[in-house]
Amino acid sequence: MMQCTDIHDRFLFRLISKKAFLYTEMVTTGAIIHGKCLEQLNFNREIEHPVAVQLGGSDPTDLAICSKICSSLGYDEINLNIGCPSERVQKGSFGACLMQDPELVKDCIVAMQEATSIPITIKCRIGVNDRDDINFLNEFVAKILNPSLKTIIVHARVAILTGLTPRQNRQIPPLKYENVYQLKHEFPGLEVVINGGIKDVDDSLEHLNKVDGVMLGRSPYDNPMIVSNVDSKIFNEIDLGKDRQTVLREYLQYCLHQLDQGHPLSRTLKHIFGLNRGLKNAKSFRKLILETIQKNNLEVTQEDLISMV
Ligand SMILES: Cc1cc2nc3c(=O)[nH]c(=O)nc-3n(C[C@H](O)[C@H](O)[C@H](O)COP(=O)(O)O)c2cc1C
Structure with a gap:
């Protein structure tokens, strides 16, 4: 999460859970290639794993270059952002608007996969604008899928590309968890991770009856201690147990x-x-x-x- 899940915040979370998978803020390919954000790519190698870097971009060559850089830094996964609806991101032709161009998304994913051997994942919405039906998401995924793309994270809301701020786009479109469950049903071999409005570990366990993973954003940022029982309840390991x-x-x-x-x-x-x-x-x-x-x-x-x- 931009302005939130930086290296310091991730250090804080590692004091509470050793198993939760952490994600960086979105880093754009332009910023990496022009050398503007090398500090943003930094992470604590001794304690931070497992950790993924999220990239924002839509040029396959640039995404391949950045994937190579991130892979050499030691990240465990590279995630491509196909869910950000902000105007600035749309001007750069990446984020959620890419859901309207599955061919390009497919090329981006393949270019990233060819540049590194670490997993490439995507994070998308259930659809864009008026397309919040189950078919849209299923058809989008069918078009971009390849055997090496094993995990998709879905924020269970549409992205409205005009008229809403990014904040409103996280609040106003209704959550449609059913679409994400249906995606898992349609593609049983795909690891589907659900995101949006999930409050805590107990809430997560409910979703895990239907999908393979859960991603939480605002609720742990606003209350970090809610991840204190993730290791035991989700991963069957002993919690760090710190107050x-x-x-x-x-x-x-x-x-x-x-x-x-x-x-x-x-x-x-x-x-x-x-x-x-x-x-x-x-x-x-x-x-x-x-x-x-x-x-x-x-x-x-x-x-x-x-x-x-
Ligand atoms: C301040 C802020 C920054 C965010 N930045 C990103 C981002 O960089 N990349 C991304 O994929 N999602 C970003 N998001 C969206 C969240 O990852 C998440 O998809 C959304 O908030 C819904 O999940 P939640 O209800 O668990 O927060 C951001 C959300 C907030 C509140």
Whole structure:
């Protein structure tokens, strides 16, 4: 998620779950090729796996070049964004508008697959504009599928390409989970991952009766501790078992270390607002985070912050 799932946020999530599959923000091929976002592609190799990078682009040659770069960096998967409806992205002819051009999507996927041996996946919507019927998604997938494309993530809403902001496009079109379930029914050999409006692990387990995977965006970002039982409930492994205070203590140590390396508190502390989600002192917690960023004095406030979660 843009402005959210950066390297710091992913570090925070790895303090809570060792198994959840993490995704970067979308990085455009243009930015990579022009060398503008090398920092954005960075990740913590020792702790962050499994982690996927998401690319935005529609030129097969550029996507192949970027796939090669991302693969050499050590990512576990490369995901192509075919779901972003923003105007800026449409101007670049990528994101959700690509669902209207399955031939090009097919060429992009093949070019990426030929450039690397790590899995290439896509993330799309159920359709675009007035095409929110089951046939549209099934036909789109039938046209782009090849034997090496094994996983598709579907945000269970249409993307409306004119008149809605990206935020509205995540709220206004209704969720149609049934279309995603039908996709799995139509293509039983394909790994289908469902996304959109899924709140927590229990909610995920319901969907897992019908599809192979779930992707959660806003709810864990707004309340990171909801992934604390992912390892046991989804992967049958032992949870890390840390409480909020332990997670925050470890993350604040990381923030101090990052500060020494030149990464400002504004970049690292912005991810902790949700750590006291559901507690009474949300307002004062928020205020103290903002003050800490402003005064650049985490060493002074860290124990107070920890006591508030
Ligand atoms: C701030 C923000 C940034 C997002 N950036 C991306 C992105 O870079 N790539 C992407 O595929 N989806 C992006 N999304 C969409 C989410 O990944 C997800 O598909 C959508 O929010 C629905 O899932 P949710 O209800 O679990 O949040 C973003 C969503 C938000 C709120």
